[in-house]
Amino acid sequence: MTIHKEGTATITITFAVLAALCAVTFYAFGQGAASYAMLAACAVILGFVVRFFRVPYRPRLRDEEAVFSPCDGKVVAIAEVFEPEYLRASCRQVSIFMSPNNVHVNLYPVSGVVEYAKYHPGKYLVAWHPKSSTKNERTTVVVHTGRHKILCRQIAGAVARRIVCYARQGAAVEQNAQMGFIKFGSRVDVFLPLSAEVKVALGQRVWGAQTVLAKFEDSTVAV
Numbered sequence: 001m002t003i004h005k006e007g008t009a010t011i012t013i014t015f016a017v018l019a020a021l022c023a024v025t026f027y028a029f030g031q032g033a034a035s036y037a038m039l040a041a042c043a044v045i046l047g048f049v050v051r052f053f054r055v056p057y058r059p060r061l062r063d064e065e066a067v068f069s070p071c072d073g074k075v076v077a078i079a080e081v082f083e084p085e086y087l088r089a090s091c092r093q094v095s096i097f098m099s100p101n102n103v104h105v106n107l108y109p110v111s112g113v114v115e116y117a118k119y120h121p122g123k124y125l126v127a128w129h130p131k132s133s134t135k136n137e138r139t140t141v142v143v144h145t146g147r148h149k150i151l152c153r154q155i156a157g158a159v160a161r162r163i164v165c166y167a168r169q170g171a172a173v174e175q176n177a178q179m180g181f182i183k184f185g186s187r188v189d190v191f192l193p194l195s196a197e198v199k200v201a202l203g204q205r206v207w208g209a210q211t212v213l214a215k216f217e218d219s220t221v222a223v
Contacts, residue, residue, distance in 0.1 A: 001054055001055065001057060002054075002055045003050065003053050003054060004053045004105060006053065006183070007049075007053025010183070011046075011050055011053065014045070014046055014049045015046060018042040018045060019042075021042060022035075022038055022039050022042050025039075052100065052104065054103060055105055056103060058207075058210060060175075060176045061175075061176065061210065062111070062174075062175055062176070063212070064145070065215055066110075066212045066214070067110055067190065067192060067196065067212070067213045067214040067215070068109045068176055068209055068210070068211065069096065069190075069200075069206040069207060069208050069209070069211040069212075069213050070096070070106050070179065070190060070208060071096055071098055071104070071106050071107065071188045071206075071208045072098060072102040072104075072205075072206065072207050073096040073098040073099070073102050073187075073205070073206060074096065074097050074205050074206070075096055075201065075203060075204045075205075075206060076097045076187070076202070076203075077093060077094070077095035077202070078093070078095075078198060078200070078201075078202055080092055080093075080194065081093045081191075083151060083191045085118075085140055085151075086142055087142070087151055090194060091151070091191040091193065091194065092191070092192040092194055092214070093189055093190070093191050094189070094190045094192065094213050094214070095187060095188070095190075096187065096188050096190075097186075097187050098182065098186055098187060098188070104181055104182050104186075105178060105181055105208060106152075106154055106165075106178070106179045106180045106181060106182060106208070107176050107177065107178060107208045108143060108152070108173045108174065108175055108177050108178075108179045109143075109150055109152060109175065109176075110143050110145050110148070110150050111145065111173065111174050111175040112143040112144050112172070112173065113143065113170065113172050113173070114141060114142070114143055114168060114169055114170060114172075114173055115143065115149065115169070116140065116141070116142040117139070117141045117165065117167040117168060117169050118139070118140050119138075119139045119165065120137065120138050120139070120140070121137055136155050136156050137155075137163060138153055138154060138163070139153070139154045139163050139165040139167075140152075141153070141154075141165065141167040143173060148193050148196075148216070150190065150191070150192065151189075151190070151191035152189070152190050152191075153189040153190075153191070154179075154188055155186055155187045155188065155189065156182065163180065163183075164181040164183075165179065165180040166178060166180050167180070176209040190213060192213075192214050196214040196215065198213065198214045199215055200212075
């Protein structure tokens with residue numbers, strides 16, 4: 001397991017603030033119960049922040065006929081919808097909610113060429129709100145596999161206020177490579193062609209780079 005580069009500044013600032021808080025507490029109260037309670041609380045907070053930016057080792061799977069989950073979390077919506085921003089067609093939408101306890105690395109669900117990548121400023125409704133997909137701060141990425149266009153949307157939530165996206169239009173990307181990072185809880189929507197067979201169920205827990213969201217045919221290769 002490693003710590004994601006997006007966490008470097010946050011962890012450093014958190015450590016400095018907590019260290020200063022502990023120093024002030026010990027200066028004011030000495031080596032008493034209050035000071036040690038503050039030290040313990042700060043250690044827990046720092047541990048949570050460090051853990052949030054963890055990147056666990058996972059074998060990368062590759063399957064040209066599969067769409068992998070772009071993140072860890074829970075499936076909160078599966079529906080046929082009209083996607084108006086870029087695809088402008090009826091699609092199968094699969095939405096995954098990430099709690100602050102989940103790994104927050106976002107991955108490309110398929111290999112191909114980034115055909116579209118756009119950041120949208122917006123609101124910070126709770127991530128499971130139906131309108132968060134179109135009203136919240138978000139980044140939309142479309143990858144063309146050569147046969148299919150898969151749209152992946154990173155959505156900020158009530159807590160998450162920082163979306164990082166590495167996608168650049170025209171770039172070739174690999175399935176399950178890093179697409180970005182969302183800080184402190186949010187949601188990712190995946191829009192699939194109606195011909196794709198969804199392989200997950202509502203309420204199911206999924207893992208990035210490991211869980212197949214949908215498939216067109218069978219042929220998985222582990223690398």
